[in-house]
Amino acid sequence: MAVELTINDIPVSVPEGTTILDAARTINIDIPTLCYLNLHEMKLNNHIASCRVCVVEVEGRRTLAPSCSTPVTPGMVVKTDTPRAIKARRTMVELLLSDHPKSCLTCSKNLDCDLQALASDLGVRNITYEGEESRFAIDKSSKAIVRDPNKCIRCRRCETMCNEVQTVGVYSAVGRGFETVVKTAFDLPQHKTSCTFCGQCLAVCPTGALTELDQVDKVWKALNDPERFVIAETAPAVRVALGEGFGLEPGAIVTGKMVAALKRLGFDRVFDTEFAADLTIVEEATELMDRLKKGGRLPILTSCCPAWVKFFEHQFPDLLDIPSTCKSPHEMFGVIAKKYYADLMGIDPQRITVVSVMPCVAKKYEAARPELGRDPKTPDVDIVITTRELARMIREAGIHFGALPDEDFDQPLGESTGAAVIFGTTGGVIEAALRTAYEWITGRPLARIEFEEFRGMEGIKEAVIDMAGRDFRVAVTHGLGNARKILEKIQAGDSEYDAIEIMACPGGCIGGGGQPYHHGNMEILKARAAAIYREDRNKTLRKSHENPAVRTLYEKYLGEPYGEKAHMLLHTHYIERRKI
Amino acid sequence: MSQSEPGQMTQQAEIPDGGVNRQFALLDEFVASLPYKKENLIAILHRAQEIFGSLPEEVQMHIAYLLDIPAAKVYGVVSFYSFFTMKARGRHVVNVCTGTACFVRGAAKIQLEVEKQLGIKTGETTEDGLFTLESLRCVGACGLAPVLVIDGKVYGKVEVGQVKEILGEYREK
Numbered sequence A: 001m002a003v004e005l006t007i008n009d010i011p012v013s014v015p016e017g018t019t020i021l022d023a024a025r026t027i028n029i030d031i032p033t034l035c036y037l038n039l040h041e042m043k044l045n046n047h048i049a050s051c052r053v054c055v056v057e058v059e060g061r062r063t064l065a066p067s068c069s070t071p072v073t074p075g076m077v078v079k080t081d082t083p084r085a086i087k088a089r090r091t092m093v094e095l096l097l098s099d100h101p102k103s104c105l106t107c108s109k110n111l112d113c114d115l116q117a118l119a120s121d122l123g124v125r126n127i128t129y130e131g132e133e134s135r136f137a138i139d140k141s142s143k144a145i146v147r148d149p150n151k152c153i154r155c156r157r158c159e160t161m162c163n164e165v166q167t168v169g170v171y172s173a174v175g176r177g178f179e180t181v182v183k184t185a186f187d188l189p190q191h192k193t194s195c196t197f198c199g200q201c202l203a204v205c206p207t208g209a210l211t212e213l214d215q216v217d218k219v220w221k222a223l224n225d226p227e228r229f230v231i232a233e234t235a236p237a238v239r240v241a242l243g244e245g246f247g248l249e250p251g252a253i254v255t256g257k258m259v260a261a262l263k264r265l266g267f268d269r270v271f272d273t274e275f276a277a278d279l280t281i282v283e284e285a286t287e288l289m290d291r292l293k294k295g296g297r298l299p300i301l302t303s304c305c306p307a308w309v310k311f312f313e314h315q316f317p318d319l320l321d322i323p324s325t326c327k328s329p330h331e332m333f334g335v336i337a338k339k340y341y342a343d344l345m346g347i348d349p350q351r352i353t354v355v356s357v358m359p360c361v362a363k364k365y366e367a368a369r370p371e372l373g374r375d376p377k378t379p380d381v382d383i384v385i386t387t388r389e390l391a392r393m394i395r396e397a398g399i400h401f402g403a404l405p406d407e408d409f410d411q412p413l414g415e416s417t418g419a420a421v422i423f424g425t426t427g428g429v430i431e432a433a434l435r436t437a438y439e440w441i442t443g444r445p446l447a448r449i450e451f452e453e454f455r456g457m458e459g460i461k462e463a464v465i466d467m468a469g470r471d472f473r474v475a476v477t478h479g480l481g482n483a484r485k486i487l488e489k490i491q492a493g494d495s496e497y498d499a500i501e502i503m504a505c506p507g508g509c510i511g512g513g514g515q516p517y518h519h520g521n522m523e524i525l526k527a528r529a530a531a532i533y534r535e536d537r538n539k540t541l542r543k544s545h546e547n548p549a550v551r552t553l554y555e556k557y558l559g560e561p562y563g564e565k566a567h568m569l570l571h572t573h574y575i576e577r578r579k580i
Numbered sequence B: 001m002s003q004s005e006p007g008q009m010t011q012q013a014e015i016p017d018g019g020v021n022r023q024f025a026l027l028d029e030f031v032a033s034l035p036y037k038k039e040n041l042i043a044i045l046h047r048a049q050e051i052f053g054s055l056p057e058e059v060q061m062h063i064a065y066l067l068d069i070p071a072a073k074v075y076g077v078v079s080f081y082s083f084f085t086m087k088a089r090g091r092h093v094v095n096v097c098t099g100t101a102c103f104v105r106g107a108a109k110i111q112l113e114v115e116k117q118l119g120i121k122t123g124e125t126t127e128d129g130l131f132t133l134e135s136l137r138c139v140g141a142c143g144l145a146p147v148l149v150i151d152g153k154v155y156g157k158v159e160v161g162q163v164k165e166i167l168g169e170y171r172e173k
């Protein structure tokens, strides 16, 4: 049923149950918001109405109404721009700022902070009340996330994201009234919780209360040390998002400029994680065939997302034998760089620093996992920086990104196929794996190499593929809440799947916790995904097993796929953890 | 090296003695008797506080485990309601009223004297578990200010010199 009302004297008709905020948006009136966040695609709806920044006047009501949580009623007369409403909003922001640290200039969210933008939009010029600014210790315990509760505005977006979308439940509002803060259980350091380090909480935090652990300085140090041979590797999802950091439209493909920028920053070699993604597919497809042949346990689950790995270690420690044992692509890359490439070039592996540029916060944590390296002092990957951190390095160096020429990756570890590109979006890993597995299992070339059924933002996607007369059941999920549903099915014994791809971040890595902030605009994620598929179509080779550099690597160095040497270098094991 | 891995399953927290074991068993029994568990978090916390006297971290963790809910959620609820407490209180709870009337009549000095006599700060419990010192806002006995309340018994017009003697009565009990 439609509801008729007027907003700022303009008649509007919207479906019953619509909020004033959404009704206003249909006639291009933007009411400012702060705590509110509604991401339909991720099924995230944070509407606790705590900040009251979105208040409007409703005729006949004495008090102002929060538009984000007040549904429209027939004949309602709403005014969004009265002096009273505007003043109230400004006062709310002033109050929030009264005990907020005034350290914008040195905050990593500077110029990317919703609170700051709001203060500017509302013309806050002085803060009348002065409260205490730093009452809480900053949690830097983990290798991935920094938590500064002093900058928390209690919007609880992180809690909704972590509890409802990811179903990990790390955070809770603690205390009462003005004393409330969002904290971990018993204020435990983040690394002692079940946190997966997916970084989705910091992707939606409007302030600098949650940020990634900044490792830019470590990279500069390595680059400026003449003893170090510094190698960059870049994940697929970075090249379709980095441009946003320089004002290019979402979905711009900037692969060539990104390579040029990295070379100017002083990296000795610029390689592609996609090379290792092709390698991952060859290993994983062989592992799958091995399980099929030997009657091993199915379904096989992908293991290239470290947040997903940590999730199942904590939440499903009884299922540790079903995920693939393949390391994630950037970890495979690290080993190959320090063994194969070091041999090839005659460089002492101890001199090599591998820097992964990732859309991901969890990979910072992953790189520090003790089993992923020769010994704790020689990890496979030395430093991980996010897309955002790379953008910052480029700015720090004064490089005019838009004006850079396109340059090519170095070889041989810069070679990749279209199958590797699509790792960057949900459904891509399975699609890539099928392009290879299908040909190997059936012995025939694949007629239709694009698997539309695994594309798009649907939370759980399924399809049955006929392979040499056997029905092969495949599922794709993204977002850990969706993953949980599938794993519970497996636990209960009513899953008939053969293979499942799981990514922690909604949308896959294009929506990773380390990507340029989307500020609630899901169209940005869709544009990045579309760009990934464009980049795939631009490639001549689109199946991982056709990657010539990967073939050479097996011939000259690794031997058989899934063989002894491959096992030693490219596979890992998982650890039972507790749920907290 | 691998011991430093976050959240890794090593051995479960050891339960020190038979007494504590019995307390956990009582709690398990109570939870098992409930047809709905997650829905009854508050009732479970009440029962647990009766059994243990307070809700320390291990007890909250255990409840999170029994109910299969995040510990953060349990902690959030415990911190929200003032009748839940995470720290064990002593056998006797001493309160100094710090309402306006008492304050004007020297409650601060009384508070300091109690702290000195017990060797703890307000909010703490003595090592022998005998006394917990807290502060109250106006008990409505302003005519008797300054006021000291022990286990609900009100002592009025208290002078610094009397504190030792009053506390002494409770040391014996």
Ligand code: SF4
Binding pocket: A145, A161, A162, A166, A168, A169, A170, A171, A194, A195, A196, A197, A198, A199, A200, A201, A202
């Ligand atoms: S990083 Fe992911 S798992 Fe960890 S607290 Fe944030 S949303 Fe939860």
Ligand code: SF4
Binding pocket: A151, A152, A153, A154, A155, A156, A157, A158, A159, A182, A201, A204, A205, A206, A207, A209, A210
């Ligand atoms: S940490 Fe960030 S997202 Fe979470 S409640 Fe605080 S301000 Fe909101």
Ligand code: SF4
Binding pocket: A197, A198, A304, A305, A306, A307, A308, A359, A360, A361, A362, A363, A503, A504, A505, A508, A509, A510, A511, A512, A513, A514
């Ligand atoms: S989905 Fe991608 S970006 Fe997100 S945690 Fe997993 S690997 Fe990282």
Ligand code: FES
Binding pocket: A032, A033, A034, A035, A036, A048, A049, A050, A051, A052, A053, A054, A055, A066, A067, A068, A069
């Ligand atoms: S945005 Fe509506 S109350 Fe915060």
